[in-house]
Amino acid sequence: xxxxxxxxxxxxxxxxxxxxxxxxxxxxxxxxxxxxxxxxxxxxxxxxxxxxxxxxxxxxxxxxxxxxxxxxxxxxxxxxxxxxxxxxxxxxxxxxxxxxxxxxxxxxxxxxxxxxxxxxxxxxxxxxxxxxxxxxxxxxxxxxxxxxxxxxxxxxxxxxxxxxxxxxxxxxxxxxxxxxxxxxxxxxxxxxxxxxxxxxxxxxxxxxxxxxxxxxxxxxxxxxxxxxxxxxxxxxxxxxxxxxxxxxxxxxxxxxxxxxxxxxxxxxxxxxx
Numbered sequence: 001x002x003x004x005x006x007x008x009x010x011x012x013x014x015x016x017x018x019x020x021x022x023x024x025x026x027x028x029x030x031x032x033x034x035x036x037x038x039x040x041x042x043x044x045x046x047x048x049x050x051x052x053x054x055x056x057x058x059x060x061x062x063x064x065x066x067x068x069x070x071x072x073x074x075x076x077x078x079x080x081x082x083x084x085x086x087x088x089x090x091x092x093x094x095x096x097x098x099x100x101x102x103x104x105x106x107x108x109x110x111x112x113x114x115x116x117x118x119x120x121x122x123x124x125x126x127x128x129x130x131x132x133x134x135x136x137x138x139x140x141x142x143x144x145x146x147x148x149x150x151x152x153x154x155x156x157x158x159x160x161x162x163x164x165x166x167x168x169x170x171x172x173x174x175x176x177x178x179x180x181x182x183x184x185x186x187x188x189x190x191x192x193x194x195x196x197x198x199x200x201x202x203x204x205x206x207x208x209x210x211x212x213x214x215x216x217x218x219x220x221x222x223x224x225x226x227x228x229x230x231x232x233x234x235x236x237x238x239x240x241x242x243x244x245x246x247x248x249x250x251x252x253x254x255x256x257x258x259x260x261x262x263x264x265x266x267x268x269x270x271x272x273x
Contacts, residue, residue, distance in 0.1 A: 004112060004127040007059070011080075011102045011114040011218075012125065014054040018047040018084055018100045019118045030092050041092055044068050047084035051102065055080050062104070067214050077107040081217035081240070086115075087190030096120055101192035103217025105240050113218030115192045124196040124222050132199050132225035143226040145249035146201040151259065154204035154252050157186045157194045161210040171209065174263050181259050195219025198247050199226035205248035205256050207233055213240045223247045233260050 027041035048068045055064050056072075059080070064072040066082040080102065085091050087098030096119030104112040108128070116123040124143070126132035132143040148154050156178060164170035179185050186203070188194055191211060197203040199222040217240050220230045229250040230238045235257040238245060248256055 001127075001129065004130065007104050007112045008114070008125060008127045008130075010055065010058045011104065011112055013058065014051045014082075014102055015100050015114050015116045015123070017050040017054045019116055021047045021050045022085070022100070022118060026094075027092050040068060040088060041085070043091070044085045044088055047100065048082060051082050051084060051100075055082075065214065067212065078111075079105050081105060081214040083192065083212075083214040086192045086215065087188075090189045095189075097188050097190055097193060099190055099192045099196075101214065101218045103214070103219075103221060103240075105213075105217055109238075110217055110221045110224070110240055113221035115196050115218050115222065117193060122196075124199065124219075126199075126222040126225040128221065128225070130225065132222045134196075134200060143199045143222065144201060145199060145223070145226050145228040146204050147251070148204045148249060149251050151182050151205075151252050151255040153183045154256075155184050155186065155202075156182045156205045156207070156256070157188055157197065157203050158206065159187060159189065159191060159194070159208045163210075169209070173267060174207070174260060177263050178256075178259060182256075191215040192219045195245075195247055196222050198228055198249070199223045201226075201249070205246070205252055207246045207256060207260060209233060209244040211243050211245060216240060216245055220245065220247065229253045231257070233257070 025043045029042040048066045062078045064080045083101040086101045091098040099115050099117045101115045111128045114125045121137050123135040160171050194206045198206050230247045233244045233246050
């Protein structure tokens, strides 16, 4: 636990550095990263640089992998996975639903996560075996997932891939299907916040595919430590590098996985969903 406490403190310090850079930031240099829907701004780069400086100084032997700067070699089996602005499209448009997300994965899987939404005053943090917490306006409270028991009463959230205009694997069929089966579905535009809102009980479930490790590394720790369940979209063991996730309160998990399977089956047989 001492090692996890140290890593959690380091992640918080790195988030502090990024939040300081992003204070009152307004992007002026916005461009697509090979896809016009996948945006990057000058502030993504500045925030990631600030994060890397802290992580290098405090954990020099650990590999750092960032969305903007790629991998920076370290030693051992642990990795920092960094998204300096998760929800860059929201950030670029002035929508406050974006976050700084820093997770650490070791040989046993996701171990530490900190997700901060500076414009909303939220900071989520968790370490394996130590619970999940929200710090909001200086007050700290322990997180717990919801107690919703039925999928038709559940509030779900998802996202859509950047190649949705050209790829048939675009989550549209799953979205339409679950809009009919679930209580309601939302799309917020920041995977780390989607996960943390499941952990807080505000949302009951989340699914998505075509994700990157830095999208989910921090948030899945928060969900698990809040009592939730995290798997692949087929219900198998979660892999941070696998590109997909289902995270729920645990109670509706099997039902959500089953509905996603029904969509896959219908697509394969060309039957209406």
